Amino acid sequence: MQNKIKTVQQHILDEERMHPGATGDFTALLTTLTLAAKIISREVNKAGLVKILGETGEVNVHGEAVQKLDEFAQQTVCRAMGHNGHLCVMASEEAQNIIPIPDGSTRGKYVLMFDPLDGSSNIDVNACIGTIFSIHHKITKDHEDGSLEDCLQKGSDQIGAGYFIYGSSTMMVYTTGNGVHGFTLDPSLGEFLLSHENIRTPARGKIYSINEGNMHFWDAGTRRYIEHLKEDRKDRGHPYSLRYIGSLVADFHRNLLKGGIFLYPGPKGKLRLLYEASPLAMIVEQAGGAASTGEQRILDIQPTSLHERVPLIIGSREDVEQYNQFYKEAQKSAAD
Ligand code: AHM
Numbered sequence: 001m002q003n004k005i006k007t008v009q010q011h012i013l014d015e016e017r018m019h020p021g022a023t024g025d026f027t028a029l030l031t032t033l034t035l036a037a038k039i040i041s042r043e044v045n046k047a048g049l050v051k052i053l054g055e056t057g058e059v060n061v062h063g064e065a066v067q068k069l070d071e072f073a074q075q076t077v078c079r080a081m082g083h084n085g086h087l088c089v090m091a092s093e094e095a096q097n098i099i100p101i102p103d104g105s106t107r108g109k110y111v112l113m114f115d116p117l118d119g120s121s122n123i124d125v126n127a128c129i130g131t132i133f134s135i136h137h138k139i140t141k142d143h144e145d146g147s148l149e150d151c152l153q154k155g156s157d158q159i160g161a162g163y164f165i166y167g168s169s170t171m172m173v174y175t176t177g178n179g180v181h182g183f184t185l186d187p188s189l190g191e192f193l194l195s196h197e198n199i200r201t202p203a204r205g206k207i208y209s210i211n212e213g214n215m216h217f218w219d220a221g222t223r224r225y226i227e228h229l230k231e232d233r234k235d236r237g238h239p240y241s242l243r244y245i246g247s248l249v250a251d252f253h254r255n256l257l258k259g260g261i262f263l264y265p266g267p268k269g270k271l272r273l274l275y276e277a278s279p280l281a282m283i284v285e286q287a288g289g290a291a292s293t294g295e296q297r298i299l300d301i302q303p304t305s306l307h308e309r310v311p312l313i314i315g316s317r318e319d320v321e322q323y324n325q326f327y328k329e330a331q332k333s334a335a336d
């Protein structure tokens, strides 16, 4: 039989229909998000042409104020999602406080957290960047508007998570708890088409991704673990290779498909729990992988503030488990 042709909207709708009492609201929410991503993708693709890469404050050839791409992405998501009618509040890596739904727009039952353009240091050099999103149910009852409390939910309570990657093609990868599915944007149709159904990440990989320039800041467990991977290559014939783009979505996406481990270790980490770690942790677990801080499962962390950072160790299950072991042993020897 030939491969099926299916748009992301059809796929989400089919998944939503599996839930009794589904209203279609969730499908509508994600559909609007794909529209925002298409707009961002279009700007990313023509960035070099319209000099959109300039600093804010510049004026382009049309006499319009030039925006940096990350600000453009932030505003695009807010403008598309704020009026979508299904959200009660949003929060973004690019905004200090929670983002209320605009006056006059219908409030809904979902909460959206997002990183509008992750990997922004790669924009100027034409490397992959992405948009990451995380969706929760509203949990507060007293107002139609959502609050900080609605945003500070554990990753294990997410009802959906995903990312868009703006690379050699634009892709959407998402999960609603029924596996992980990937869609590739066909620019001639303007549709995301199913290209990677039910992604499973290999149990063990051959790639590690870490900023080795930070080696002297690493904890002892991380240092020993990375040494061990290099010894695996030299002595035990398991060829780990280092691959690091410095754009989380791109590093994560490659490792998800090929197998491997991405590390941004502590003590505090750089990556944000709500906009980066939690959504990618849901995706990786749904694909059979794992995500931890070294001592705790990412999805079990109770957030305490909007922009909280966590160490992030994420990827193939056996690799993450082995890292956790190294981390715990180093903690134990330091305590003895
Ligand atoms: P950003 O949200 O400011 O783009 O920072 C997050 C990025 C991630 O995409 C990437 O994994 C990490 O920062 C790379 O950091 P470093 O340059 O310290 O290795």
Ligand code: MG
Binding pocket: 093, 115, 117, 118, 119, 276
């Ligand atoms: Mg980011």
